[in-house]
Amino acid sequence: MKYIIFGCDTFGYALARNLNKSENDAxxxxxxxxxxxxxxxxxxxxxxxxxxxxxxxxxxxxxTIAFVLLRKNFEDNLVLVKSIKRFFPDKFxxxxxxxxxxxxxxxxxxxxxxxxxxxxxxxxxLSELETAKVKSSVSKLVSVIKAASYKGLAIFLQDxxxxxxxxxxxxxxxxxxxxxxKSSIYYGGNIGRHQNRALVNLLETDLIxxxxxxxxxxxxxxxxxxxxxxxxxxxxxxxxxxxxxxxIVIDHHQTDYSLVKGEFVEILPEIGATATIMTRYLRCLDxxxxxxxxxxxxxxxxxxxxxxxxxTTTDDLDAAAYLSPLIDVGLLNQIENPPMSAETLDIxxxxxxxxxxxxxxxxxxxxxIADRDALPQAAELMLQMEGISTVLVFGVDKDKVQLSAxxxxxxxxxxxxxxxxxxFMNAGGHATMAAGSIDLGIFGDVNDKKSxxxxxxxxVRKKFFSAAGIDTxxxxxxxxxxxxxxxxxxx
Numbered sequence: 001m002k003y004i005i006f007g008c009d010t011f012g013y014a015l016a017r018n019l020n021k022s023e024n025d026a027x028x029x030x031x032x033x034x035x036x037x038x039x040x041x042x043x044x045x046x047x048x049x050x051x052x053x054x055x056x057x058x059x060x061x062x063x064t065i066a067f068v069l070l071r072k073n074f075e076d077n078l079v080l081v082k083s084i085k086r087f088f089p090d091k092f093x094x095x096x097x098x099x100x101x102x103x104x105x106x107x108x109x110x111x112x113x114x115x116x117x118x119x120x121x122x123x124x125x126l127s128e129l130e131t132a133k134v135k136s137s138v139s140k141l142v143s144v145i146k147a148a149s150y151k152g153l154a155i156f157l158q159d160x161x162x163x164x165x166x167x168x169x170x171x172x173x174x175x176x177x178x179x180x181x182k183s184s185i186y187y188g189g190n191i192g193r194h195q196n197r198a199l200v201n202l203l204e205t206d207l208i209x210x211x212x213x214x215x216x217x218x219x220x221x222x223x224x225x226x227x228x229x230x231x232x233x234x235x236x237x238x239x240x241x242x243x244x245x246x247x248i249v250i251d252h253h254q255t256d257y258s259l260v261k262g263e264f265v266e267i268l269p270e271i272g273a274t275a276t277i278m279t280r281y282l283r284c285l286d287x288x289x290x291x292x293x294x295x296x297x298x299x300x301x302x303x304x305x306x307x308x309x310x311x312t313t314t315d316d317l318d319a320a321a322y323l324s325p326l327i328d329v330g331l332l333n334q335i336e337n338p339p340m341s342a343e344t345l346d347i348x349x350x351x352x353x354x355x356x357x358x359x360x361x362x363x364x365x366x367x368x369i370a371d372r373d374a375l376p377q378a379a380e381l382m383l384q385m386e387g388i389s390t391v392l393v394f395g396v397d398k399d400k401v402q403l404s405a406x407x408x409x410x411x412x413x414x415x416x417x418x419x420x421x422x423x424f425m426n427a428g429g430h431a432t433m434a435a436g437s438i439d440l441g442i443f444g445d446v447n448d449k450k451s452x453x454x455x456x457x458x459x460v461r462k463k464f465f466s467a468a469g470i471d472t473x474x475x476x477x478x479x480x481x482x483x484x485x486x487x488x489x490x491x
């Protein structure tokens with residue numbers, strides 16, 4: 001027998017039946033003949049015996065994987081552990097316990113694992129309550145979406161959307177379709193990173209790029225409801241006007257919750273990707289994503305968790321496991337391995353050349369850029385350098401300074417660090433991955449590009465190292481640098 005179970009109460013009965021259904025032979029031993037008869041009716045092998053008089057050497061243990069001890073009486077389980085260890089010292093023993101004292105004693109006499117009975121029930125209850133919580137959230141979300149049945153739903157993504165934002169926007173659009181609500185997806189900035197462009201192109205997604213806040217206002221005025229995805233505050237890394245109140249906000253980034261408003265708000269910074277949240281919604285609504293959507297969601301989760309190595313929870317792993325059989329593997333390979341642009345290679349090269357280190361901190365200024373999505377790629381590459389645990393890569397993109405940071409130092413929260421350095425409205429993200437965007441303000445019109453670069457480098461460098469508590473050598477830094485780093489907040 002693969003499994004020998006001592007005890008035929010509710011747990012033992014259910015366990016034996018399920019093991020035998022899955023062709024895992026189980027033998028149940030107990031002194032309660034009535035309980036054993038119930039199992040016999042289900043074709044489960046049984047032995048009627050008292051644990052104190054049982055002939056252990058006669059048991060069919062040749063192929064036994066584990067002994068499972070489910071006797072209600074602790075003394076019985078203790079006798080069993082001692083006897084099993086005497087006759088079968090190499091066999092695995094799992095026992096149920098009711099207290100820490102019982103746990104300590106059984107483990108001390110040779111049990112391999114113990115399970116607290118109360119934990120079984122508690123964990124099940126918590127799981128069901130979590131399910132109830134998700135259903136409640138989905139119900140509220142659906143009610144807001146249905147209210148957009150006349151003029152539709154406008155879905156706004158973060159500026160320069162990444163795979164997580166794109167996939168999450170597509171998932172929300174799919175939910176709207178289920179309830180016959182028309183929707184469109186909008187974004188500001190550019191989709192620059194080659195993997196992100198490949199994602200959009202290969203999935204043939206219909207994303208609409210807006211060039212100004214005025215254009216976003218036109219969209220808002222022609223829609224019933226507005227959704228904000230992968231960001232939580234209007235105007236902070238998105239093209240919405242600062243005074244707009246979205247009806248739907250779904251995000252997983254740390255934020256100031258007191259500032260977030262909306263009819264439906266779900267912000268879960270403990271989860272690694274917004275795509276995980278959206279996958280949860282789809283499952284709750286019995287919407288099976290098609291291969292394109294499943295691929296996008298799976299890729300979004302992988303990217304935002306850095307291949308499930310950072311900010312990863314069991315929810316992210318569960319969502320990825322659910323999506324994996326549904327994806328288009330060939331499509332995913334095309335998205336993950338597109339040709340790298342010359343601009344990206346050039347930025348990475350400049351990042352390596354211009355790097356400056358202070359202990360385990362590295363900062364690099366790549367000067368003028370056209371592709372801001374190359375910054376996180378450069379940051380991730382630099383993080384692999386020996387002795388480096390925190391990286392900031394930044395460059396000037398038109399009228400903004402773009403920042404991307406990565407860390408593997410448990411003592412550093414990058415989102416808080418960048419917000420401390422550059423202002424709450426200018427930066428955000430996670431403990432290990434964060435980004436920022438700072439208005440150049442009056443410096444954007446400086447004709448002397450060399451001076452602009454020097455001011456930018458000195459300003460960002462000083463602010464970052466100061467926030468990190470790292471001393472820097474004295475430099476001649478213009479007093480006006482505060483205008484640049486604080487311009488977005490003032491306006």
